[in-house]
Amino acid sequence: MTRIEGYNFAYLDEQTKRMIRRALLKAVAIPGHQIPFGSREMPLPYGWGTGGIQVTAAVLGQQDVLKVIDQGADDTTNAVSIRRFFARTAGVRTTTHTSEATIIQTRHRIPEHPLTENQIIVYQVPQPEPLSKLESSRVETTRMHGLAEYGLMHVKLYEDITRYGHVAISYDYPVMVAGRYLMAPSPIPAFDNPKMHQMPALQLFGAGREKRLYAVPPYTDVRSLDFEDHPFRIEPHGQRCARCGDAASFLDEVHTADGIRWTCSDTDWCAERVERGHGGMDTEAQGARHA
Amino acid sequence: MAYVAVKGGERAIDNAHAWLARDRRGDPAVAELGLDQIAQQLGRAIDRVMAEGAVYDRELAALAIKQAQGDLIEAAFLLRAYRTTLPRFAHSEPLATETMQVRRRISAVFKDLPGGQLLGPTYDYTHRLLDFTLAANGAPPPAAEAEAEAAMMPGVADILGHEGLMERDIASDATPADLTREPLAFPAGRDARLQALARGDEGFLLALGYSTQRGWGGSHPFVGELRVGEMSVEITQPELGFPVDIGDVTVTECQMVNQFAGSKTVPPQFTRGYGLVFGHAERRAMAMALVDRALRADELGETTGAPAQNVEFVLYHCDNIEATGFVEHLKLPHYVDFQSELETIRRMRADAMREAAE
Numbered sequence: 333m334t335r336i337e338g339y340n341f342a343y344l345d346e347q348t349k350r351m352i353r354r355a356l357l358k359a360v361a362i363p364g365h366q367i368p369f370g371s372r373e374m375p376l377p378y379g380w381g382t383g384g385i386q387v388t389a390a391v392l393g394q395q396d397v398l399k400v401i402d403q404g405a406d407d408t409t410n411a412v413s414i415r416r417f418f419a420r421t422a423g424v425r426t427t428t429h430t431s432e433a434t435i436i437q438t439r440h441r442i443p444e445h446p447l448t449e450n451q452i453i454v455y456q457v458p459q460p461e462p463l464s465k466l467e468s469s470r471v472e473t474t475r476m477h478g479l480a481e482y483g484l485m486h487v488k489l490y491e492d493i494t495r496y497g498h499v500a501i502s503y504d505y506p507v508m509v510a511g512r513y514l515m516a517p518s519p520i521p522a523f524d525n526p527k528m529h530q531m532p533a534l535q536l537f538g539a540g541r542e543k544r545l546y547a548v549p550p551y552t553d554v555r556s557l558d559f560e561d562h563p564f565r566i567e568p569h570g571q572r573c574a575r576c577g578d579a580a581s582f583l584d585e586v587h588t589a590d591g592i593r594w595t596c597s598d599t600d601w602c603a604e605r606v607e608r609g610h611g612g613m614d615t616e617a618q619g620a621r622h623a
Numbered sequence: 624m625a626y627v628a629v630k631g632g633e634r635a636i637d638n639a640h641a642w643l644a645r646d647r648r649g650d651p652a653v654a655e656l657g658l659d660q661i662a663q664q665l666g667r668a669i670d671r672v673m674a675e676g677a678v679y680d681r682e683l684a685a686l687a688i689k690q691a692q693g694d695l696i697e698a699a700f701l702l703r704a705y706r707t708t709l710p711r712f713a714h715s716e717p718l719a720t721e722t723m724q725v726r727r728r729i730s731a732v733f734k735d736l737p738g739g740q741l742l743g744p745t746y747d748y749t750h751r752l753l754d755f756t757l758a759a760n761g762a763p764p765p766a767a768e769a770e771a772e773a774a775m776m777p778g779v780a781d782i783l784g785h786e787g788l789m790e791r792d793i794a795s796d797a798t799p800a801d802l803t804r805e806p807l808a809f810p811a812g813r814d815a816r817l818q819a820l821a822r823g824d825e826g827f828l829l830a831l832g833y834s835t836q837r838g839w840g841g842s843h844p845f846v847g848e849l850r851v852g853e854m855s856v857e858i859t860q861p862e863l864g865f866p867v868d869i870g871d872v873t874v875t876e877c878q879m880v881n882q883f884a885g886s887k888t889v890p891p892q893f894t895r896g897y898g899l900v901f902g903h904a905e906r907r908a909m910a911m912a913l914v915d916r917a918l919r920a921d922e923l924g925e926t927t928g929a930p931a932q933n934v935e936f937v938l939y940h941c942d943n944i945e946a947t948g949f950v951e952h953l954k955l956p957h958y959v960d961f962q963s964e965l966e967t968i969r970r971m972r973a974d975a976m977r978e979a980a981e
Contacts, residue, residue, distance in 0.1 A: 339708060348707075368806040373703035378948025380955065403959045407632050410955050416633075440959045458949070469935055471809045496971055502963035521963040541945045543806035569966060585962055597959055 335423035342389040342422040348372055352390035352545070356536060359547035364509025365477070366460050371543040381414055383538030384437050384456035387545065388418065391452060391536070392435060397425045399433035404441035404582065404597035411439070428600050440503075442524040444581045444601040447533035449550060455518040457539040460546060462506040462516040482514050485557060493562055505564075508555045509548055517554075523566050523582050528554040569594075576605035577612035647692050661685040670873070670902025671695055675943060676702025677803070677822045679872050679901055696824075700944050706803075713858040716866050720876050720899070721775050725852035727903075730779050732845045732880060738776035743851065745905075779847040780878050780895060789880070789893045811934055816918055820911045821900055823941030829906060831931040832913030840917045840929030844896065847880035851903050875904050879912035886924050894923065 340346065348370075355369040374382040392398065398418055402411040406428040414437060415426050427433050430445040439456040447453060463473045466484045476482065485506055492500045499505075505522035509515045517525060518537060528535065528548060535548040548554060556564035571594040572579045581601055583594040593613075596602035606615075648655070662669055662685040672684040676699035683702060691697035727743025730736055783789035800815035802822075807815065820828060835841055853873055857866035879896035883889075896916025898908035917931035930936055940946065 343708070345708070345710065368808065370804045370806060372707045372803075373700075373944065374707065375704040377700065377951060378945045379950075379952030380948060382948075403956050408956055409632070409636060412633055412636060416636075439955075440957070458952070470939075471935065497974060498970075500967055500971065502967040503960040519957075519960050521959055523963065541949055567966065567970065582959070583962075584958055585965065597962075 336420045339421055341394070342392050342418065343374075344372065344386065344389045349390045352386055355545045356387065356390065356547060359536070359545050360534070360549050362513075363548050363552050364507075364513030364515040364546060366544040366546050368543055369545050371540045374540065376413070376417065378541035379458060380410060381437070381439060381456040382540030383542075383545070384439070384454050384540075385414060385417065385538070386540055387454045387536050387538035388435060388437050389422075391454075392418065392422055392424060394422075394424065396434045397427050397432055399427050399430060399436045399600075400438075401436065401441060401443070401598075401600075402439040403584075404443070405599040407599065429604075430598075430600050440519050440521075441582070441597060442520055442527045444596070444598045445604075446527075447531060449532045451533040453531075453533050453535050455520075455535065455537045457516065457518045457537045457542075457544075459504075460516055460537065460539040460542050460544040462504075462514050477513060480512065482557075485514060486559075489557060489559070489562075493559070498562070499558070499564075506557045508553075508557060510552050511555075514557070515546065515548075515554075521582060522556065522564075525554070525556045525564070526566070530554075572612055573602060573605075574613040575615075576602045576610045578602070578605060578610070647690075656689055658682060658685040658689060661688050667903065668693070668695060668698075670904050671825060671907070672698045672702060674901040674904060674907060675699035675822060675824065676706070678702045678706045696943050696947050700947070703944050713860065715869075716857045716859060718854050718856070718874070718899075720850070720854065720874070721777055721781075723776070723850060723852040723854050723874070723876075724771060725776060725850050727852070728776060728848070728850040730846065730848045732779065732847055733782075736779060736782060744903075776850070778878055779880070783847075783880070783893060787892065790883070790895060792895070807938055809935065811938055813915070813919070816934065816938060817897065817899070817911075817915060819938045819941055820898070820914055823911070824943035824946065825904070825907045825910070827941050827943065827946075828910035828914055831917070831937060832910035834929065835913050835917045835931045840920060840927075840932040842894075842896070842913070842916050842920075843882035844913055844916065845880045846909065847878040847895070849875070849877050849905060849908065851875045851905065873902050875900050875902065875908040877905070877908035877912040879909070879916055881916050883923060894919070 351370055355367045359365065359367045371383065371386060374385055376382055376385060388398070398415065399406065400411045400415040402408040405411065418424055419426055430436065430443040434450060435452045435454060436443065437454040437456065442453065461470065461473050463476060463484060466488055467473050467476070476484070489499050492498065501522065503521045504516055504519040505525055507515050507517050507525060507528065517528060530551050530553065531548070532550050534550055537546045558564035569583060571583055573581065573583055573596045574593045575595055578596055582597045584597045586593045586595060662681045665688065668688055669681050669684045672687055672695055673679050673681070675696070676684065676687065683705065684698065687698035687701040688695070690701060725741060727745060728738065728741045730740065780789050780792070784791060800812055800818060802815055802818050807819070851873070853871045855868045856870055856872055857868050859866045877898035879898070881894045881896055883892055883894040885891035894916065896912035898911030898915065900908045900911060914931055914937060917929070918934055918937060920927045920932040927933070
């Protein structure tokens with residue numbers, strides 16, 4: 333797509349990008365710590381990825397290859413809209429292949445394909461404050477982070493365990509970064525949390541409306557909050573993808589006229605598996621028809 | 624397959640935008656709205672969009688209103704997004720509102736005052752009867768005209784100030800906070816609070832101001848003065864060294880006078896709530912002044928606890944561009960989170976049912 337005229341490369345002016353890069357450097361230097369930044373109004377609404385878009389705009393170069401996903405998929409409307417935004421304002425190459433991308437902007441998922449040192453993953457963050465549901469005042473939560481006083485969250489987990497026998501947080505499950513800061517991983521499913529630990533790729537987080545940035549540098553410890561006698565674990569869903577047969581990836585439950593289908597939420601992962609010859613219920617059914 | 628229907632894709636977006644454009648235009652047999660018509664005849668809408676969009680440009684505001692089909696929050700959002708792309712050349716000199724060319728100036732605390740009361744163009748004493756001659760495009764009757772007076776009009780606060788009855792506002796050379804460059808931080812100074820309120824949602828400010836009148840953080844307000852008029856904006860370029868007039872803006876200013884019981888160090892006196900907004904927007908300026916005063920409760924050692932007195936609550940939620948974005952983002956797909964939530968709920972229900980069976 334050719335670049336739109338009248339706007340700077342990647343929409344933001346260079347001064348603004350420099351301000352964001354400075355904040356990002358600070359974020360990388362203090363893993364998991366929220367850095368306030370002069371978030372700008374973007375031409376997309378707050379809550380639709382303005383933080384992620386500003387981070388991507390600040391780190392994007394002309395040689396970068398950009399992938400944008402929402403709910404793991406490249407073809408969801410908001411992913412299409414953001415990918416188009418950068419195609420129009422930066423004229424960069426875009427891709428749906430995780431392995432081809434140098435920058436991946438995501439909402440609510442981490443790709444199944446392991447990321448490498450040559451990649452940056454940019455998370456869109458609606459609420460950067462992991463304690464927000466327990467303490468509404470930011471003056472208070474800032475103090476708690478300063479003192480590493482996270483008892484409130486431990487009590488919440490403990491109460492869940494006494495009440496339900498397990499922690500009842502299924503997404504945006506809080507993590508400790510480098511043993512110091514409690515961090516909101518953004519609303520990714522808890523299923524994705526282990527991927528953040530010691531990830532070779534740089535992880536950047538942008539919250540536009542809340543005007544905060546944070547980061548997890550490559551190969552940093554990211555531990556989901558838990559107790560020794562109640563370790564964090566992922567419950568197996570016990571299903572296979574109807575298209576590619578994968579039993580280990582995160583699956584969407586899709587209700588159709590014929591009943592429930594389970595398919596990979598990561599559309600690129602699924603398509604690559606199908607290309608490599610893996611099949612699920614769909615292909616097996618087809619095979620049966622042909623036979 | 625059915626699930627494909629929930630995926631958007633490029634074509635769906637293009638088609639949606641085309642449909643939207645047709646919807647916006649309406650019946651092509653009806654003449655299209657010109658920007659000059661909007662700017663001239665929907666002036667109060669322009670004023671609101673300029674204030675909440677934080678850009679003073681009547682023509683751009685008219686375009687935004689046209690593009691947004693009259694959805695004023697959407698229009699303010701368009702202006703805000705445009706504003707992001709503009710370089711910042713300079714800061715203006717502070718406006719000295721006593722030099723305002725007023726077209727309306729009233730005080731509710733004195734029957735008469737230096738400079739006089741000037742009713743000006745107001746809806747206040749109209750009877751709210753639908754005027755069917757407007758529907759028939761009737762021309763308005765001629766309005767009386769008089770020469771403008773260029774006299775300085777001191778603010779009511781200055782009149783009370785002579786007796787020491789009014790708290791003093793002390794001029795400061797400090798660079799004011801700018802929330803468009805630095806994010807909100809606490810404690811938030813009055814400069815940052817006033818900026819946030821000036822851009823804040825009119826409905827939100829109105830409700831908060833109203834709540835203080837109904838006992839949720841009351842401050843016994845009087846309209847010391849409300850004035851509407853035109854002011855020159857001046858900037859000082861370093862290479863020139865003196866202020867240069869770069870244009871006029873219409874503003875509305877409200878000085879609210881509030882009771883104050885006094886404290887150990889300060890004798891009883893009147894305090895102020897202040898409102899200054901773009902355009903002719905009296906409701907907005909008054910609501911802003913009420914909320915500004917309510918937010919000073921802590922500083923003045925008054926009891927706090929009402930919503931309008933909670934600085935974090937008010938400042939974090941008064942921006943309607945932030946609010947509308949985040950409320951409406953719930954329309955975006957959340958099926959991954961919902962999937963995780965489904966599995967958790969199923970597990971919890973299974974546990975609960977097993978326990979019930981035992």
